[in-house]
Amino acid sequence: MSPADRPRKSDDIDGGWAKRAARKQETRRDAASGKSADRDSASAGNRGGQGNSESRQPYRSDRDTTGYRGRADRRFEGKPRRTEKPVDRTSRESGYGAGRSESGRTGYGRADRSAQAPGGKGARAWDDKRTGRPEGRGYKSDAEDFGRRRSSEGDSFGGRRSSDAGRSSGGYRSDASGRGADPGSGSHRRRGADDVGGRPERPSSAQRSARSAAKPVGAEKTSGKRARRTGSVDPAREVALEVLRAVRERDAYANLVLPGLLRDRRVSGRDAALATELAYGACRTQGLLDAVIAHGAGRSVEEIDGPLLDVLRLGVYQLLRTRIGAHAAVDTSVALARAEFGAGKSGFVNAVLRRAGEKTAEEWVEELAPEDPVGRLAFEYAHPTWIAQAFADALGARAGELRDLLAADDDRPVVHLVARPGEITAEELALVTGGEEGRWSPYAVYLEGGDPGKLEPVREGMAAVQDEGSQLVALSLTRAPLEGPDGGRWLDLCAGPGGKAALLGALAAIDRFQVDAVEPAEHRAELVRKATHDLPVRVHVVDGRDSGLEPGYDRILVDAPCTGLGALRRRPEARWRRSPADVRDLVVLQRELLTAAWDLLRPGGVVVYSTCSPHLAETVSIVADHVRRTGAVELDTRDLLPGVTDVGDGPAAQLWPHRHGTDAMFMAALRKPS
Numbered sequence: 001m002s003p004a005d006r007p008r009k010s011d012d013i014d015g016g017w018a019k020r021a022a023r024k025q026e027t028r029r030d031a032a033s034g035k036s037a038d039r040d041s042a043s044a045g046n047r048g049g050q051g052n053s054e055s056r057q058p059y060r061s062d063r064d065t066t067g068y069r070g071r072a073d074r075r076f077e078g079k080p081r082r083t084e085k086p087v088d089r090t091s092r093e094s095g096y097g098a099g100r101s102e103s104g105r106t107g108y109g110r111a112d113r114s115a116q117a118p119g120g121k122g123a124r125a126w127d128d129k130r131t132g133r134p135e136g137r138g139y140k141s142d143a144e145d146f147g148r149r150r151s152s153e154g155d156s157f158g159g160r161r162s163s164d165a166g167r168s169s170g171g172y173r174s175d176a177s178g179r180g181a182d183p184g185s186g187s188h189r190r191r192g193a194d195d196v197g198g199r200p201e202r203p204s205s206a207q208r209s210a211r212s213a214a215k216p217v218g219a220e221k222t223s224g225k226r227a228r229r230t231g232s233v234d235p236a237r238e239v240a241l242e243v244l245r246a247v248r249e250r251d252a253y254a255n256l257v258l259p260g261l262l263r264d265r266r267v268s269g270r271d272a273a274l275a276t277e278l279a280y281g282a283c284r285t286q287g288l289l290d291a292v293i294a295h296g297a298g299r300s301v302e303e304i305d306g307p308l309l310d311v312l313r314l315g316v317y318q319l320l321r322t323r324i325g326a327h328a329a330v331d332t333s334v335a336l337a338r339a340e341f342g343a344g345k346s347g348f349v350n351a352v353l354r355r356a357g358e359k360t361a362e363e364w365v366e367e368l369a370p371e372d373p374v375g376r377l378a379f380e381y382a383h384p385t386w387i388a389q390a391f392a393d394a395l396g397a398r399a400g401e402l403r404d405l406l407a408a409d410d411d412r413p414v415v416h417l418v419a420r421p422g423e424i425t426a427e428e429l430a431l432v433t434g435g436e437e438g439r440w441s442p443y444a445v446y447l448e449g450g451d452p453g454k455l456e457p458v459r460e461g462m463a464a465v466q467d468e469g470s471q472l473v474a475l476s477l478t479r480a481p482l483e484g485p486d487g488g489r490w491l492d493l494c495a496g497p498g499g500k501a502a503l504l505g506a507l508a509a510i511d512r513f514q515v516d517a518v519e520p521a522e523h524r525a526e527l528v529r530k531a532t533h534d535l536p537v538r539v540h541v542v543d544g545r546d547s548g549l550e551p552g553y554d555r556i557l558v559d560a561p562c563t564g565l566g567a568l569r570r571r572p573e574a575r576w577r578r579s580p581a582d583v584r585d586l587v588v589l590q591r592e593l594l595t596a597a598w599d600l601l602r603p604g605g606v607v608v609y610s611t612c613s614p615h616l617a618e619t620v621s622i623v624a625d626h627v628r629r630t631g632a633v634e635l636d637t638r639d640l641l642p643g644v645t646d647v648g649d650g651p652a653a654q655l656w657p658h659r660h661g662t663d664a665m666f667m668a669a670l671r672k673p674s
């Protein structure tokens with residue numbers, strides 16, 4: 001039986017988690033104060049194969065009546081637990097249709113208005129006029145709730161989509177599902193010329209006072225005096241604009257830049273949530289936005305100055321993909337442009353946005369999308385056509401699911417945690433975090449919101465953020481049947497940043513096995529070291545194609561460098577950075593890495609080849625070529641994923657965001673004939 005399949009849930013979880021967390025803290029304190037290493041090793045558990053038998057089943061033997069259950073009950077007293085609440089998984093995981101309106105609009109207008117005028121009566125009256133709700137009916141608290149939420153993209157900040165907020169905050173749900181879900185109804189859906197026509201509405205006094213503290217983007221570099229004088233740019237949009245600029249000018253990753261900016265500018269709560277939505281949303285939908293901008297400007301976007309284009313993208317995103325009021329979208333964009341470039345260019349921004357606001361997103365799709373079905377869907381869901389085509393090819397006979405897939409790809413992913421085997425069970429982790437146990441991996445927990453970095457089990461290294469699909473890849477390696485006994489030599493040939501190496505290491509520790517982890521990039525190797533520091537994992541900073549490691553491994557994971565097309569939802573700008581040329585380059589490396597792994601594998605051993613891309617050239621083509629060249633025996637990978645449905649016709653397995661709620665991970669298990 002592989003370690004992954006051992007009984008994992010304690011009969012009684014009292015004491016286990018809390019006691020182990022306390023031990024870890026004690027160990028760290030002792031280490032800091034130089035206390036005996038003997039006691040450290042005795043109390044910290046038994047890593048790296050040096051331990052006693054407790055390391056094999058630590059959470060079974062580890063009980064304490066003062067422990068976990070009592071503490072958890074006290075800690076979560078009065079709070080609803082997600083495990084006790086029926087959850088509409090289908091709607092959350094296939095996301096788009098239920099979670100967002102058909103038009104892709106999100107409910108950020110509410111948060112936005114609150115951000116501009118916290119509790120401000122003027123802004124609220126305006127809001128209520130447009131929504132038809134009785135004045136003052138609780139939108140502020142909805143927005144606050146929304147502001148506290150986060151996405152897995154945002155690392156430490158960010159908001160979840162309106163529908164998610166609605167699920168937990170009651171009042172907002174009917175609003176989102178009623179008005180937002182129907183593309184043809186509701187006061188926010190269609191904006192006539194009166195909404196955006198003429199000059200933008202003068203902001204309310206509450207809006208003006210909330211904005212007055214804001215310092216315009218790039219004020220120091222560009223037009224500081226003018227910017228300070230106008231003083232009408234809100235901090236959320238300033239930050240979002242800076243993210244767009246960093247992505248465009250420096251090829252930065254939005255989800256790496258944003259948290260630092262929010263911290264530096266002290267933007268938090270609702271403003272942080274709004275900044276996150278605007279920055280990520282505008283990055284993600286760039287293709288659609290640019291088509292509308294080019295149409296409105298009467299020239300291609302390449303002919304528009306980059307910084308000005310950023311302002312336009314931010315504005316058009318608000319107009320087409322959020323329920324932020326048209327006048328607020330235009331007004332704030334014009335203010336940003338004026339602060340940055342002066343009155344002349346702000347007039348250009350005003351004109352382009354007015355044109356963009358003359359139609360809904362659906363109407364722009366009707367007018368501007370290509371006619372072929374894949375190109376049209378790609379345009380509608382703001383994906384490059386070649387990527388949508390690659391998805392359709394990988395879906396094969398079920399290419400009819402392309403719309404669902406693209407929609408799920410546009411949705412913010414739910415945060416998945418992995419409960420480190422031997423440290424904490426998924427059941428315990430779900431209770432501690434208020435999360436929900438995963439559907440497919442015995443170690444997965446879904447988190448509704450919040451910053452996972454602040455959770456105690458994560459801080460203590462007992463759990464980590466990891467997509468459930470990635471967990472299944474690591475588990476499939478440990479479950480694959482070998483010929484002959486497992487000698488306990490495992491290899492992760494492409495390990496950085498170490499998510500799968502950590503799960504493999506935790507499972508290996510239970511059997512006192514050893515994992516070698518290869519990563520050629522030093523900074524990524526350092527991340528592997530951090531992720532696996534208390535596990536039996538040795539990190540080698542070498543090229544996997546020429547590692548110099550001793551052959552004879554029982555199990556090898558080749559989680560190959562790939563285009564990442566299966567994880568686009570995690571990297572807002574990624575889809576516009578990739579090109580078909582990347583595929584051509586990467587398949588060469590992928591083939592070479594799989595060959596190198598094969599040479600390091602013992603007869604009867606198993607390689608799992610995986611990618612976070614469903615592109616056929618990176619997946620089944622690589623495997624078929626390898627089988628042809630080496631005579632590898634292709635195992636039925638579906639057998640290694642018990643309970644996971646709908647992963648294809650085999651022998652390889654393909655996960656999908658719209659079917660499984662995971663990244664689109666591909667995996668194939670290959671055994672070397674004895």
Ligand SMILES: C[S@@+](CC[C@H](N)C(=O)[O-])C[C@H]1O[C@@H](n2cnc3c(N)ncnc32)[C@H](O)[C@@H]1O
Nearest residue numbers: 493494495496497498499500543544559560561
């Ligand atoms: C898809 S990522 C692996 C993710 C990792 N398994 C995890 O779960 O955290 C691919 C990794 O392969 C590394 N890589 C790139 N070229 C490589 C090579 N020639 N040999 C080994 N690893 C390589 C990349 O630096 C990257 O960290």
